[in-house]
Amino acid sequence: MRKIFVMILIFLLNLTSYSYSKEIKKIDAYKRIKKDNHVNILLITLDTTRADKIGVYGCKDVKTPNIDSLARSGIYFINAYTPVPITLPAHCSIMTGTYPIYHQVRNNGNYVLDQKTETLAEILKRNRYVTSAFVSSFTVDSRFGLDQGFDVYNDNLLVNIKEYKSERKAEKVFEDFSQWFHKNSTEKFFCWLHFFDPHDPYDPPEPFKSEYESNKYLGEIAYVDYYVGKTVDLLKEKQVLEKTLIIIVGDHGEAFGEHEEFGHQIFCYEENLKVPFIFYAPGRIPENLTSDSKVNLIDVMPTILDFTQLQIPDSVQGISLIPMIGRNKMIHREFYIESIYAREALGCAPTEGIIQGDFKFLRLPKPELYNIKTDHKEKNNLFSKNPKLSRKLIKCLDELIKRYSSGKFDSQSKLSQEEKRRLASLGYLVGTKSSINTQSLIDPKEGIEGYNYFLKGTRFIKENNFEEAEILLKQSITILPSFPPIYSRLADVYLIQGRKDDAINLFEKAIQDNPSAHILKLEYAQLLGKLNRINKSVDILKELSELNLPDIGSSIYYILGQIYLTKEKYSQSIDYLNKALDLDPDNSYIKKQLALALYKFGRFKEALEIYLKLEKEEPMNLVFLKNMAILYTRVNEYDNAISYFEKIISIYPDVPDIYYNYACLLAEKYKFEKAVFNMEKFLKLYDKDDARKKKAQDYIRRWKIKNIAPCENYVYQF
Numbered sequence: 001m002r003k004i005f006v007m008i009l010i011f012l013l014n015l016t017s018y019s020y021s022k023e024i025k026k027i028d029a030y031k032r033i034k035k036d037n038h039v040n041i042l043l044i045t046l047d048t049t050r051a052d053k054i055g056v057y058g059c060k061d062v063k064t065p066n067i068d069s070l071a072r073s074g075i076y077f078i079n080a081y082t083p084v085p086i087t088l089p090a091h092c093s094i095m096t097g098t099y100p101i102y103h104q105v106r107n108n109g110n111y112v113l114d115q116k117t118e119t120l121a122e123i124l125k126r127n128r129y130v131t132s133a134f135v136s137s138f139t140v141d142s143r144f145g146l147d148q149g150f151d152v153y154n155d156n157l158l159v160n161i162k163e164y165k166s167e168r169k170a171e172k173v174f175e176d177f178s179q180w181f182h183k184n185s186t187e188k189f190f191c192w193l194h195f196f197d198p199h200d201p202y203d204p205p206e207p208f209k210s211e212y213e214s215n216k217y218l219g220e221i222a223y224v225d226y227y228v229g230k231t232v233d234l235l236k237e238k239q240v241l242e243k244t245l246i247i248i249v250g251d252h253g254e255a256f257g258e259h260e261e262f263g264h265q266i267f268c269y270e271e272n273l274k275v276p277f278i279f280y281a282p283g284r285i286p287e288n289l290t291s292d293s294k295v296n297l298i299d300v301m302p303t304i305l306d307f308t309q310l311q312i313p314d315s316v317q318g319i320s321l322i323p324m325i326g327r328n329k330m331i332h333r334e335f336y337i338e339s340i341y342a343r344e345a346l347g348c349a350p351t352e353g354i355i356q357g358d359f360k361f362l363r364l365p366k367p368e369l370y371n372i373k374t375d376h377k378e379k380n381n382l383f384s385k386n387p388k389l390s391r392k393l394i395k396c397l398d399e400l401i402k403r404y405s406s407g408k409f410d411s412q413s414k415l416s417q418e419e420k421r422r423l424a425s426l427g428y429l430v431g432t433k434s435s436i437n438t439q440s441l442i443d444p445k446e447g448i449e450g451y452n453y454f455l456k457g458t459r460f461i462k463e464n465n466f467e468e469a470e471i472l473l474k475q476s477i478t479i480l481p482s483f484p485p486i487y488s489r490l491a492d493v494y495l496i497q498g499r500k501d502d503a504i505n506l507f508e509k510a511i512q513d514n515p516s517a518h519i520l521k522l523e524y525a526q527l528l529g530k531l532n533r534i535n536k537s538v539d540i541l542k543e544l545s546e547l548n549l550p551d552i553g554s555s556i557y558y559i560l561g562q563i564y565l566t567k568e569k570y571s572q573s574i575d576y577l578n579k580a581l582d583l584d585p586d587n588s589y590i591k592k593q594l595a596l597a598l599y600k601f602g603r604f605k606e607a608l609e610i611y612l613k614l615e616k617e618e619p620m621n622l623v624f625l626k627n628m629a630i631l632y633t634r635v636n637e638y639d640n641a642i643s644y645f646e647k648i649i650s651i652y653p654d655v656p657d658i659y660y661n662y663a664c665l666l667a668e669k670y671k672f673e674k675a676v677f678n679m680e681k682f683l684k685l686y687d688k689d690d691a692r693k694k695k696a697q698d699y700i701r702r703w704k705i706k707n708i709a710p711c712e713n714y715v716y717q718f
Contacts, residue, residue, distance in 0.1 A: 113145030121149030250275030450479025
């Protein structure tokens with residue numbers, strides 16, 4: 001018995017000694033954190049990346065060796081949250097250290113970060129950092145304000161016209177970063193890399209596509225991890241890894257039906273909010289540290305500033321995590337969370353809530369309260385079961401909103417009205433930011449079924465399964481009758497099937513049921529235009545134009561301008577397009593249409609003036625460059641026209657029409673030898689055996705004997 005007692009005592013002493021030594025090790029680890037105001041900073045944001053889909057966070061179905069290595073060689077936080085499950089506002093919170101209710105960027109597309117906000121990049125730039133960003137999605141395009149403080153903001157998405165769904169792969173982001181880094185690796189730098197790949201649609205390249213055939217979302221994460229590794233290798237190659245602080249965070253998670261949502265923007269459940277959160281600084285942050293403390297994306301900025309011994313602005317609402325790193329001390333905090341996407345896109349109630357300790361409260365028409373420590377899947381709603389705690393959290397939420405809100409920033413979007421209209425037609429925006437009475441809106445838990453029907457119906461349209469698409473879209477309308485994009489999609493189905501009257505009747509009933517939904521009338525007018533019922537379309541548009549609608553006024557005039565342009569009534573077209581431009585002066589679409597109308601009306605110099613102002617926006621666009629050459633020809637500036645044709649050929653050497661038009665221009669200027677050369681290039685590329693080919697051959701014969709032979713059908717296609 002005595003022997004057993006002694007053995008137990010020895011075991012307890014060893015256990016205590018182990019725990020004590022482990023705690024001492026953690027305290028020592030904190031003491032060994034070395035702040036450094038000369039360190040480089042590399043911020044990597046992983047779009048749409050759940051924490052539990054990373055290897056080091058416990059996912060066994062994905063290979064993320066590079067992210068895992070950085071996490072194990074530094075510190076990673078187990079319970080990291082985004083304040084909002086939407087890309088643009090989440091990144092604004094990262095860059096300002098504040099909640100969306102403070103910086104006022106609440107959704108994608110319809111908001112812009114005010115220039116008066118102080119960003120991480122601005123502070124670091126003032127402190128002699130070279131700053132750069134390489135982003136991969138239109139949602140964080142420079143027009144939305146995140147470029148503040150960056151010397152280089154690379155948002156080249158490799159498309160002629162940027163749209164909401166425009167993006168580029170990690171490979172292209174890394175390529176541009178690599179080119180910049182080779183020139184700047186000796187500078188003290190702050191660089192932000194944004195990888196959008198895990199966002200829907202999931203389409204990883206090989207070999208990840210084949211390896212993750214059954215789960216392409218994980219394939220996208222593995223693909224991004226590969227380029228995280230390539231980035232680290234580049235830092236090693238330039239011998240700067242040892243003096244670089246690397247931060248890896250997700251902007252939000254992704255839902256796969258846990259609460260009926262497929263995506264991330266509507267709800268504020270754990271799958272939408274929990275993200276990876278990693279700090280790595282070799283020789284400055286000790287290895288193999290983890291923390292269970294709840295942290296937030298608003299903590300990124302103050303932690304970086306504290307680590308680099310820079311002053312944290314008073315406006316910052318997050319905290320530096322340096323004091324807790326290595327101490328393993330649980331810090332009890334409360335976080336504000338929100339998503340207004342359901343209100344702005346679906347016409348449902350928005351979500352706002354609070355995380356306090358082990359509990360999460362979501363204020364909705366049907367409120368929710370969860371113990372997120374014991375109920376990770378959030379299936380047991382405690383709101384009615386624990387009224388005392390519910391009342392307490394409601395009061396705390398109101399206090400949080402009062403404490404953290406700000407009305408001093410203007411978040412009016414820089415999106416053109418035509419871009420806003422297209423976003424609305426895709427289901428991303430509805431109405432204005434203040435146009436909806438939230439008290440009368442349904443709970444998004446009720447609306448999500450209708451939204452899923454809409455998404456499935458849209459997928460069926462892409463698969464040409466119009467019968468199933470019609471069934472699902474009609475079901476969606478019964479649940480979300482105020483969601484305009486459904487009607488547009490269903491009308492598309494009817495038009496594809498030749499059911500023009502059904503499409504018209506659909507819109508007329510929708511407008512009758514939703515008389516204040518002006519976007520429906522606008523979509524209906526466009527439908528009538530497609531059906532060549534121009535007079536009725538114009539009547540509706542003119543009726544809308546008299547309502548002085550700030551959100552869609554420019555679009556109304558723009559469409560009227562297009563209609564009159566098609567009818568070859570150029571003077572009226574120019575008048576309406578100028579009205580559209582008055583309301584939306586930065587809209588390049590309107591400017592191009594106005595230039596076309598001016599060109600058609602013979603006002604070439606005015607058209608050229610517009611194009612010269614637009615040139616910086618589209619320096620590589622084939623159609624744009626061709627039009628520049630045409631306009632210079634029309635104003636008799638032939639040398640400029642020739643230089644543009646030469647530029648086009650150097651960029652796009654396989655476009656036959658360019659050689660044809662260029663050859664005709666050269667012949668008119670008596671440059672017969674060069675004209676023959678270019679027309680022969682046209683014949684090599686032109687694969688039709690038609691009258692145009694025969695004329696080209698005839699021109700060559702004439703030009704060889706110096707016969708000017710003006711080109712018939714020589715049309716400068718504007």
